[in-house]
Amino acid sequence: MMKRPANFLLLTIFFVHFAILVTYFIGNFDAIVHAKYVFAAEKPIQVEHQPQIRTFNLEDEGQADMVPVLMYHRIIDENDLTTVHFDEQGELYGTIITLNQFEEQMKYLHDEEYTALTLHEFQAFMKEDLEVPKNSVLITFDDGFKDNYVNAYPVLKEYGFHATLFMISGRIDRDPRDYDPLDAQFLSVAEIEAGADVFQYMSHTHMFHERDENGEAYLVSKDKESILTDIETSLYILGDKTAFAYPFGEYDDDTLDVLKELEIEMAFTIQDGMAKRGDSLFEIPRRGIYHATTLEIFKNLITYE
Amino acid sequence: MGLAITIFMYVIFFIFQTLYIFVPLLSVKGNRYKQKLGFEQGMTILIPAYNEENIIKNCIQSILHIDYRKYEAFIINDGSSDNTMELLKSLLKLEKVNKKKANKLAHKQITAVYQSARFPQIFVIDKANGGKADSLNAGIEYAEYENIVTLDADSSLDVNSLQVINSAFRDENAIAGGGMVHIGQAFHGDYTNPKPKLSIRNLMKFQFIQYLANFYLYKITQAKFNALAIISGAFGIFKKSALFEVGGYRITVGEDMDITMRIQKLIKTKYPEKKILFIPEAVCFTEGPESFRDLFKQRIRWQKAFIDCIIIYGPSLFTKFGIGMSLFLIVDALILGTLTAFPTLIIPFIILFSGQGPYLALMLFAFSFSLGIFQSLVALTITQRFGYKFSKRDRIRLGLFVPFEIVTYRFLGVIFNTFGTVGYFINKHSWNKVKRHGTRHQTYREDLSDEGKVVEFTPKKSKIG
Numbered sequence: 053m054m055k056r057p058a059n060f061l062l063l064t065i066f067f068v069h070f071a072i073l074v075t076y077f078i079g080n081f082d083a084i085v086h087a088k089y090v091f092a093a094e095k096p097i098q099v100e101h102q103p104q105i106r107t108f109n110l111e112d113e114g115q116a117d118m119v120p121v122l123m124y125h126r127i128i129d130e131n132d133l134t135t136v137h138f139d140e141q142g143e144l145y146g147t148i149i150t151l152n153q154f155e156e157q158m159k160y161l162h163d164e165e166y167t168a169l170t171l172h173e174f175q176a177f178m179k180e181d182l183e184v185p186k187n188s189v190l191i192t193f194d195d196g197f198k199d200n201y202v203n204a205y206p207v208l209k210e211y212g213f214h215a216t217l218f219m220i221s222g223r224i225d226r227d228p229r230d231y232d233p234l235d236a237q238f239l240s241v242a243e244i245e246a247g248a249d250v251f252q253y254m255s256h257t258h259m260f261h262e263r264d265e266n267g268e269a270y271l272v273s274k275d276k277e278s279i280l281t282d283i284e285t286s287l288y289i290l291g292d293k294t295a296f297a298y299p300f301g302e303y304d305d306d307t308l309d310v311l312k313e314l315e316i317e318m319a320f321t322i323q324d325g326m327a328k329r330g331d332s333l334f335e336i337p338r339r340g341i342y343h344a345t346t347l348e349i350f351k352n353l354i355t356y357e
Numbered sequence: 358m359g360l361a362i363t364i365f366m367y368v369i370f371f372i373f374q375t376l377y378i379f380v381p382l383l384s385v386k387g388n389r390y391k392q393k394l395g396f397e398q399g400m401t402i403l404i405p406a407y408n409e410e411n412i413i414k415n416c417i418q419s420i421l422h423i424d425y426r427k428y429e430a431f432i433i434n435d436g437s438s439d440n441t442m443e444l445l446k447s448l449l450k451l452e453k454v455n456k457k458k459a460n461k462l463a464h465k466q467i468t469a470v471y472q473s474a475r476f477p478q479i480f481v482i483d484k485a486n487g488g489k490a491d492s493l494n495a496g497i498e499y500a501e502y503e504n505i506v507t508l509d510a511d512s513s514l515d516v517n518s519l520q521v522i523n524s525a526f527r528d529e530n531a532i533a534g535g536g537m538v539h540i541g542q543a544f545h546g547d548y549t550n551p552k553p554k555l556s557i558r559n560l561m562k563f564q565f566i567q568y569l570a571n572f573y574l575y576k577i578t579q580a581k582f583n584a585l586a587i588i589s590g591a592f593g594i595f596k597k598s599a600l601f602e603v604g605g606y607r608i609t610v611g612e613d614m615d616i617t618m619r620i621q622k623l624i625k626t627k628y629p630e631k632k633i634l635f636i637p638e639a640v641c642f643t644e645g646p647e648s649f650r651d652l653f654k655q656r657i658r659w660q661k662a663f664i665d666c667i668i669i670y671g672p673s674l675f676t677k678f679g680i681g682m683s684l685f686l687i688v689d690a691l692i693l694g695t696l697t698a699f700p701t702l703i704i705p706f707i708i709l710f711s712g713q714g715p716y717l718a719l720m721l722f723a724f725s726f727s728l729g730i731f732q733s734l735v736a737l738t739i740t741q742r743f744g745y746k747f748s749k750r751d752r753i754r755l756g757l758f759v760p761f762e763i764v765t766y767r768f769l770g771v772i773f774n775t776f777g778t779v780g781y782f783i784n785k786h787s788w789n790k791v792k793r794h795g796t797r798h799q800t801y802r803e804d805l806s807d808e809g810k811v812v813e814f815t816p817k818k819s820k821i822g
Binding site: 058059062063066069070073077081084085285 | 361378379383464714715716717720723724731734735738791
């Protein structure tokens with residue numbers, strides 16, 4: 053006789069308890085099942101994402117019908133160059149240019165009254181929503197090296213230039229450390245935030261700036277799902293899906309599908325050429341600037357098709 | 358895909374765990390065998406003893422105090438290398454006797470059979486070492502009665518145990534049965550009514566609760582589905598004819614599961630009306646390992662025994678075993694109990710390295726944690742229904758210990774199962790003997806002196822009620 057109430061009580065508590073748990077689980081099924089724990093390395097970067105579009109006075113110089121997109125990687129001071137920056141033939145690695153070269157190029161752009169577009173101005177230009185001055189460039193840096201902030205940022209800021217950084221978000225340095233040109237260091241969170249008045253940060257994948265054992269770029273060799281996950285992570289961290297740059301310039305139809313699925317609006321290749329209106333927004337060519345690019349060559353690259 | 362499998366497996370797990378809560382809660386009303394029967398069936402108790410000088414005295418003590426007349430007990434000294442035999446001789450005043458033997462089972466050479474001059478219902482078989490199964494076979498050979506009670510030397514029978522078995526075995530279809538095994542260290546006081554007393558170490562509390570769940574929840578449920586796979590070697594009852602029919606015990610790492618499996622097979626293939634009972638009212642107290650090391654050894658052995666039986670009897674499940682039995686063994690014990698142990702062990706690392714799935718893991722843990730609480734609650738409820746009362750202080754102790762145990766000690770099971778399974782394939786037969794302490798926790802009105810005299814026992818502080 054005594055046991056009935058005990059059974060009743062226990063079973064009632066049992067059913068109510070698990071009904072609540074099950075309801076909660078089903079109600080939040082997607083969130084619970086798919087959510088990943090955000091480790092420090094995947095915390096989003098806190099920067100302003102407001103599109104910046106200026107209006108240009110086009111009466112003096114006329115409007116552009118094509119824009120050179122400059123592609124830089126590392127900018128290092130000559131005095132800091134050591135053997136680690138040179139290949140076996142004694143040549144400076146192609147992706148490194150000296151601070152002098154960079155200053156010279158930027159000064160030239162400034163003296164010639166070039167306009168360094170923001171990414172959104174460039175996008176509006178490509179979509180024929182905006183006319184930009186005849187002498188316009190889009191300055192981009194790939195990978196997100198620390199020297200972009202240490203060396204390039206002061207120069208760009210001095211001339212009031214905008215630039216776009218394609219970041220390998222998985223390499224973002226979570227602990228601030230001193231600049232060491234010998235080391236291939238990447239931007240720290242603090243530097244990213246401090247440089248946000250000049251730079252816009254876009255995705256260059258999260259961890260997929262790699263090649264597999266056959267030398268094939270991950271964006272081509274890996275399966276679609278993991279590519280999607282990787283880029284999605286980088287978009288989450290950078291908080292902006294306006295543009296993307298293909299590592300090594302390699303991509304295929306699947307990559308394009310992924311970018312469209314993720315609602316990325318533009319993608320840059322390493323194909324040489326001028327960006328022209330009406331061309332595909334997912335295969336925008338760029339002008340690679342290397343150590344061998346003298347000022348004369350530079351002048352040609354920004355002028356001629 | 359992985360997600361679907363995980364959720365599916367979890368649902369199955371949940372169903373089994375829920376059965377273990379509902380079936381006992383709704384079916385156990387209390388002690389069914391309070392009435393003492395006038396008629397006594399004969400019972401033969403078999404106690405294999407290998408190097409048990411520390412503890413055998415407790416066991417004999419308990420047998421002498423059993424409230425039953427028609428029984429005999431055989432202590433089988435399995436070639437002990439310590440002083441077990443000498444101790445038995447001095448305790449029991451042994452005299453050589455000629456006993457009739459069935460000659461149906463093989464076993465190692467028997468040196469002599471003795472009878473106690475003091476307690477004529479106690480016999481000792483002295484034989485060459487051959488292991489527990491071998492000793493039991495030798496004992497069966499000399500057993501006079503049809504009901505064989507097997508008992509471990511480190512276990513003490515409750516005073517009413519044989520009465521209860523006598524009542525339960527009025528059921529003509531009972532071919533074998535398992536009794537309730539309690540952790541002796543958790544019970545104190547007068548032998549006629551030992552009471553749980555939980556001022557014991559956490560390791561012992563853990564085993565105490567585990568045994569309650571294991572017997573009162575799992576075995577009661579499994580018996581309802583005719584799925585009892587293990588009659589504990591510590592305390593089992595068998596019809597002698599059935600033991601002969603299956604050819605006695607097999608020498609293996611876990612002879613208790615092995616014999617139960619073979620009797621289950623006998624039922625399915627030959628005697629479908631027969632059944633194996635679980636009799637929670639028949640109680641014995643066993644000494645649980647007192648160190649992690651010993652607990653580890655014991656559990657590794659159990660797991661090895663389980664794997665051994667799965668390998669031997671697995672292929673004939675469903676055909677030569679009943680469906681309930683087969684399902685519980687394959688799904689609950691093998692898939693959920695053993696095969697998931699390894700993934701469970703690596704889940705924390707997956708979460709740590711990939712960040713994948715921590716919320717799902719937390720969610721499932723919330724389910725498992727509440728299941729664990731409910732099971733412990735029901736196990737303790739059932740314990741009370743069988744007449745054990747917890748003091749207020751012990752209730753508080755349990756209330757604090759159970760949630761802690763679920764997130765700590767319970768994970769040991771995962772480790773035991775993994776090590777035991779891997780260990781089986783590395784070294785099948787090593788079985789390390791667990792150290793016995795022989796500390797007695799129950800008190801008797803008389804005590805057995807070393808000279809073999811039964812003397813008046815004077816309790817020190819514990820009240821006898």
